[in-house]
Amino acid sequence: MNIKNVTVLGAGVLGAQIALVTANRGFNVVSWDINDEALQAASKRFDTFGAQMVAELEDTTEESMAEARGRLSQTSDLEEAVREADLVIEAVPEKLEIKKDVWERVGKAAPAEAVFATNTSTLLPSLFAESTGSPERFLALHFANHIWLQNTAEIMPHAGTDLKYVDVLEEFAEQIGMVPVKLKKEQPGYILNTILVPFLTAGQYLLANDVAEPEDIDRDWRNSTGSPRGPFEVMDVVGLRTVLAVGKLKPNPEEWEKKFQGILEEMIADGRIGVEAGRGFFTYNEQGQRVG
Numbered sequence: 001m002n003i004k005n006v007t008v009l010g011a012g013v014l015g016a017q018i019a020l021v022t023a024n025r026g027f028n029v030v031s032w033d034i035n036d037e038a039l040q041a042a043s044k045r046f047d048t049f050g051a052q053m054v055a056e057l058e059d060t061t062e063e064s065m066a067e068a069r070g071r072l073s074q075t076s077d078l079e080e081a082v083r084e085a086d087l088v089i090e091a092v093p094e095k096l097e098i099k100k101d102v103w104e105r106v107g108k109a110a111p112a113e114a115v116f117a118t119n120t121s122t123l124l125p126s127l128f129a130e131s132t133g134s135p136e137r138f139l140a141l142h143f144a145n146h147i148w149l150q151n152t153a154e155i156m157p158h159a160g161t162d163l164k165y166v167d168v169l170e171e172f173a174e175q176i177g178m179v180p181v182k183l184k185k186e187q188p189g190y191i192l193n194t195i196l197v198p199f200l201t202a203g204q205y206l207l208a209n210d211v212a213e214p215e216d217i218d219r220d221w222r223n224s225t226g227s228p229r230g231p232f233e234v235m236d237v238v239g240l241r242t243v244l245a246v247g248k249l250k251p252n253p254e255e256w257e258k259k260f261q262g263i264l265e266e267m268i269a270d271g272r273i274g275v276e277a278g279r280g281f282f283t284y285n286e287q288g289q290r291v292g
Contacts, residue, residue: 001115001168003175004028007085009102011042011074013239013276014119015091017147020049024060024068024148025176031074032081039074045276046072052287053148060148078102079109086111087172089141091119094245099123100131107133115165117141121193122246124186126158136162141169142190143178145237146288153178154190196234200243203231208260214281233290236280240264240273 004027008019011033019031033039050065075081082088088110092102099120106116116138118125129135140156153173157166166182173180183190189197206217218230235243244264247257267273267280274280275288283292 001086001113003086003115003168003172005030005084005086007032007082007088008091009078009081009088009106010091010093011038011045012091012093013045013242013274014143014145014147016042016045017049017145018089018091018119018143019072020046020053020068021148022176023072024053024065027071027176029072030081030085031072032078033074033076035076039076042074048276048286048288055287057148078105082106082110082114084111085114087115087117089117089119094120094122094242094249096123096127100128103128103131103138104133107131115168117169119143121242122189122249124158124188125156126160126186129158129160135160137165139165139169140190141173142192144192148177151178152181152192154181154183154192156183156186156190158186197246200231200235203235204247204260205256207232208256208263232281236274236282236284237288238274239276240268240280244268 006022006027007030008015008022009032011019011031016031019029023029031042033042046069050069053060054062054065088106090099090102092098099118114137116132116134118140119142120140121142125138125140129138132138139158139161142154142156144150144152155166155169155173157163170180170182181191187194203217206212207214214232218232221227221230244261247261250257271277272279275284278284282290285291
């Protein structure tokens with residue numbers, strides 16, 4: 001299958017990265033979000049991520065990034081966004097009813113041969129595959145944050161996926177500079193988050209129970225393991241609104257989990273939402289590098 005036109009639904013931190021990286025690799029990309037305010041916020045993200053890519057990728061210059069931005073359009077009209085799509089990648093909020101509603105609309109408006117992919121981090125694609133109207137063309141394509149460097153693309157079918165689309169997405173992932181990793185069946189959290197979430201949860205537990213401060217928790221992890229980031233810097237990269245939303249998906253949270261959610265809510269209300277804002281548990285420069 002020859003993919004030329006890609007639509008990315010949702011232009012938050014990760015959706016914006018997916019759209020920009022895809023455009024930078026020569027594809028025509030439509031970035032969709034719900035209203036003009038969301039589109040304006042996304043445009044700023046494209047500026048920020050574009051500057052980071054120019055600084056961090058040898059094959060990306062200001063001129064080539066300008067060309068990529070020329071291949072990237074924005075709209076709040078969902079039906080128009082998917083009308084000519086060969087591939088639709090969904091990165092809307094992690095709420096099942098939102099995803100079901102979006103995919104039902106996409107299934108009615110997109111071309112009959114379009115491939116449908118969700119970037120969900122926590123939900124199984126089988127939970128909303130039927131909403132697309134074409135579950136055989138639907139599967140998961142999951143990216144890590146800072147995707148032009150942490151360039152893994154996890155490809156996960158559900159039981160009703162026609163496996164030829166796994167091959168289609170594997171080829172596409174390679175074309176946009178990703179390292180494709182194929183899962184044989186559905187797994188909550190894929191490979192990455194199955195390993196990552198317990199790591200982040202441990203950091204949250206230590207803070208909420210007043211065992212240590214984020215700086216010391218991260219310092220211990222970095223120094224003891226040689227890893228470049230500790231759990232709280234990772235959460236800043238992910239975005240604290242996403243961390244909070246994922247945490248609230250858990251039924252019957254423990255008291256320490258409620259306390260940690262309260263810490264996040266106060267930080268978010270203060271605008272400390274992570275690397276995107278330059279402030280989270282730590283502070284960051286415009287290139288997303290930690291400075292304090």
